Amino acid sequence: MQQTKSIHMWHRLGLLTAGVALLGALGCSSSLVGAWAPTAESLQEGQFASIQFRDDGSFSAVAQREGEEALMTGKYDFDGFSLTLKPPGKAERRYKATYMMNGTLDLSGDGGRQVLKKK
Numbered sequence: 087m088q089q090t091k092s093i094h095m096w097h098r099l100g101l102l103t104a105g106v107a108l109l110g111a112l113g114c115s116s117s118l119v120g121a122w123a124p125t126a127e128s129l130q131e132g133q134f135a136s137i138q139f140r141d142d143g144s145f146s147a148v149a150q151r152e153g154e155e156a157l158m159t160g161k162y163d164f165d166g167f168s169l170t171l172k173p174p175g176k177a178e179r180r181y182k183a184t185y186m187m188n189g190t191l192d193l194s195g196d197g198g199r200q201v202l203k204k205k
Contacts, residue, residue, distance in 0.1 A: 116141065117185050118164050122202040125190065133200045134193075139164075145171060169193065 118139040129150040137147040160173035169183035181195035189204040
């Protein structure tokens with residue numbers, strides 16, 4: 087009898103864990119949907135002046151390149167830990183990404199770090 091209760095408890099715990107993981111995975115990209123702007127006053131080379139994530143998995147961004155603003159568009163993937171930007175015909179850009187519940191997104195990659203705030 088005790089062994090049966092133990093098996094049921096582990097089964098429920100496994101289902102709960104799987105459910106929480108699934109909800110987290112489904113909600114990751116949706117947390118990014120919207121317009122984002124940098125929190126810092128000045129931008130470094132390669133940083134975003136603005137970025138827009140859409141619920142269809144597309145993005146558009148303006149980045150600082152060689153002292154000028156450059157437009158970038160394409161598809162994105164976000165798994166809660168990393169952000170991959172996929173501009174068509176160009177190399178993918180990967181960032182270590184942390185979404186904070188206060189509406190900020192911390193990006194690290196390409197030798198730098200940037201914090202963005204959801205508008």
